[in-house]
Amino acid sequence: MDETPGLSDQYRMASPWPLFVALGIPISEIGILFDLFPVAVGGLLLFSGSVAGMSHESGYAKTPWRALVVLAAILLVAGGAVVFADVGLLTRGYAIAAAGAILLVGGVVGELVVGEGTEPY
Template identity: 40%
Template sequence: MGETSDLDSSFTGTSAWPPFVAMGLALSEAGVFLGVRPVSVAGLLLFVGSVTGILMDSGYISRPIRVAGIQGIALIGVGIILVLQNQTGTTVRGQSIAIAGALSLLSALLWIGFVRTQTQDSRETSESTDTTSD
C-alpha cells in the first residue's frame, strides 16, 4: 500500500510520445516516397525528439540533449551507409537520414553552447553581486 501512495496522483501511466514516433516515421517515409526531402527530414527530426522524450519520461536518461546528439551521430552513420550502397531508393533515403542526423547533432551542439553561455553569464552576475564592500 505504501508504494501506491508514493506515486503522483496526476500520473496516468500513459505517454504522449508514441504517436509522435509513429508520425515521425510515417512522415519520413512519405517524404521519401513523394520526393519531398524537407518532409522526410522533418519526420526524422520528430522521430529523434520523440524517442528522446520517451527516454526522458521513463527515467532512463537525465540529459536529453546528449541523447539527441548521439541519435544524430547514429543517423549520420546510417545515412552514409545507405548513400554508399548507391542503389535506387536508398540514396534519397540515405541523404535525408544524414541531413536529419546533421541537423540533430548541430542543434544539440548549439543548445549545449547556449546553456554554457547562460551558465557563465549567471555565474558572472552572481559573483559581482556577492562581493562585499567595506
Template identity: 65%
Template structure:
C-alpha cells in the first residue's frame, strides 16, 4: 500500500512562503517596537506580501494582487487604530501607526497596479 496516494514527483512538496512570514513578522515587530520606520515598513511589506502569496498558493484567491490589496486594507486599519489610540496611551503609537498605514498604502498601490497591468493572467484566461 502506498503511504502517499495521489502524489507524484511533479508536485512541489514545500512552500517558500512560511520562511518569509517568519522573517517579515519579527522584522516588522522590531521596527515598530524601536521606532525604526524603514525597518517597520519593510517588515510589514514582507509579511503582507508573504500572506498574500500563501493565500494565492493555497487557492483561496484567484490572483496574488487581489490578496495583496485585501492584506493592505487590514494593515491600514491596524495602523489607523494605532494612530487613534495614541492620545490614550503613554507610549507614542502614532509613528508606528503611520508606518503601518504607509506600508499598507504601498501594498494597496502595488495590488491595484499589479491587477491593472498583469497581462499574463488575461492571456491565461
C-alpha cells in the first residue's frame, strides 16, 4: 500500500515564494512607515523578487527577468510620484525609487547574462 496515494514525484509539494511575499510586504511597510531606508528597500526587493519568481514558477512569465523589469518600472514610477509630489515623504519616495532602480539593474543583467535559462521547476 502506498503512503501517499494520488501524489506523484513529478509535482512539488510546496512553493517557497508565498512565504517570501508575505515577509516582503510587512518588512517594506515597516521601513516605509518608520522612515528606515535600508529596511524599506530590502523589503521591496524581497517582495518584488518573490513575485517575479512566483510568476515564472507558475508559468505566467517565460523568465523572471522581464517580470522583474516590469515591477521595477512600477516602483520607479511610484517612487518618482512620491518624490515629486513633495508631501513630506521624501525619504520614502527615494527608498521606493532606489528599490526600483536596483531591480531594474538586476532584471537587465539577469536577462543579458542568464537569458532564457530552463523551464520553471
